[in-house]
Amino acid sequence: MTDSRKRTLALFYCRNVPESNETDRQAIEKAYDERIRLFPLPCSGRLEPVHLLRALEEVADAAYLITCPDGACRYFEGNRRARKRVERTRQVLSEIGLEPERAGIVIGSKESPKTLAQLAGEIFDRICHMGPSPALKDSQAQRRKRRS
Amino acid sequence: MITAEQKPIEEIRGMLAPYKRVLALGCGSCVAECAAGGEKETAMLASALRMSARMNGEDVLIQEKTVDRQCVKQFIIPLDDIIGEYDAILSLGCGAGVQAVSEMYQEIPVIPALNTEFLGETRDQGYWVENCLGCGDCMLYYFGGVCPLARCSKHLLNGPCGGSVDGRCEVDPDIPCAWQLIIDRLTRFGALDRLDEIYPPKNWARKQGSGPRKIIREDQQT
Numbered sequence: 199m200t201d202s203r204k205r206t207l208a209l210f211y212c213r214n215v216p217e218s219n220e221t222d223r224q225a226i227e228k229a230y231d232e233r234i235r236l237f238p239l240p241c242s243g244r245l246e247p248v249h250l251l252r253a254l255e256e257v258a259d260a261a262y263l264i265t266c267p268d269g270a271c272r273y274f275e276g277n278r279r280a281r282k283r284v285e286r287t288r289q290v291l292s293e294i295g296l297e298p299e300r301a302g303i304v305i306g307s308k309e310s311p312k313t314l315a316q317l318a319g320e321i322f323d324r325i326c327h328m329g330p331s332p333a334l335k336d337s338q339a340q341r342r343k344r345r346s
Numbered sequence: 347m348i349t350a351e352q353k354p355i356e357e358i359r360g361m362l363a364p365y366k367r368v369l370a371l372g373c374g375s376c377v378a379e380c381a382a383g384g385e386k387e388t389a390m391l392a393s394a395l396r397m398s399a400r401m402n403g404e405d406v407l408i409q410e411k412t413v414d415r416q417c418v419k420q421f422i423i424p425l426d427d428i429i430g431e432y433d434a435i436l437s438l439g440c441g442a443g444v445q446a447v448s449e450m451y452q453e454i455p456v457i458p459a460l461n462t463e464f465l466g467e468t469r470d471q472g473y474w475v476e477n478c479l480g481c482g483d484c485m486l487y488y489f490g491g492v493c494p495l496a497r498c499s500k501h502l503l504n505g506p507c508g509g510s511v512d513g514r515c516e517v518d519p520d521i522p523c524a525w526q527l528i529i530d531r532l533t534r535f536g537a538l539d540r541l542d543e544i545y546p547p548k549n550w551a552r553k554q555g556s557g558p559r560k561i562i563r564e565d566q567q568t
Contacts, residue, residue, distance in 0.1 A: 246386055247390055248386055248389045248390045251390055251394060251397070252393055255393050255397050290355075290390065290394050293354065293355045293356070294355055294398040295398070295401060296397065332401045333397035333398075333400055333401050334400075335400070
């Protein structure tokens with residue numbers, strides 16, 4: 199059985215997400231130790247598929263994006279664009295045989311807004327069933343494959 | 347602009363299989379505009395290929411670089427300094443770019459990562475349409491700036507065919523009828539009489555009649 203507590207997450211997020219300032223970011227990184235890498239963005243529309251791919255290649259078992267709620271983007275369509283880019287990333291992952299669920303998007307809610315820390319926790323719950331990524335640089339799975 | 351689309355990754359991996367040190371080479375011109383082979387797409391493809399190689403336990407080096415234009419020798423020359431480090435180049439240029447790079451580096455295989463599609467226009471974000479066949483004998487003046495060879499599904503020089511409905515082509519209603527566009531444009535300019543003439547069949551010798559075409563301009567040469 200895989201140890202879900204060891205899954206790592208690269209988390210990109212719009213700075214519009216509640217409680218996501220620098221102090222909050224440092225607190226989350228401290229709480230999760232090396233299991234999380236946080237990447238604040240001025241707008242989720244700044245995210246490109248290559249950012250998620252690079253994160254999956256170099257940093258983490260899963261790469262997620264948190265956007266502000268639908269209709270709440272300060273730049274009008276940033277979160278709409280972000281959704282398409284995450285979808286494009288998932289297509290690339292499928293093409294190479296990696297589970298597309300390793301890249302994902304969480305859209306904030308206007309009605310019941312959650313903090314960055316709460317959303318990070320929910321995403322960890324979502325990815326905990328996954329094994330370590332075989333695509334991650336020097337992952338355990340990769341080392342096993344090389345040895346066999 | 348020349349348009350292109352990326353080949354399936356599996357096909358690219360198949361072509362790259364014999365090579366251990368690969369340079370993914372993007373092009374910052376036409377294929378960047380159509381989001382197929384620019385800097386971003388090159389980085390994406392290289393990243394996907396590296397991950398795929400890892401997942402399959404392959405020990406392969408894949409690095410990336412993008413030049414402004416792969417089809418112009420002067421833009422390729424800077425690769426001289428690094429090209430010796432690789433045993434294959436994966437070109438994200440159009441067919442002309444792939445061949446220009448091959449011509450420069452005769453000893454290194456240059457593998458196409460894209461399927462080159464057509465000469466076209468960016469109609470909207472993420473939407474490209476074909477509108478020129480590069481026939482070598484432009485007739486756009488006679489047709490109000492709309493090419494019936496490229497844009498009429500039946501390539502009619504003496505249209506319309508009579509099959510369009512509400513300005514849409516009978517072959518596919520998503521295609522605007524080129525002849526409807528031609529007539530609308532010429533009417534607007536008061537130049538509908540240009541269609542009184544019967545246009546003879548196109549002389550394709552200008553395009554394909556004497557082998558690969560070339561343009562030589564002595565005034566541009568050193």
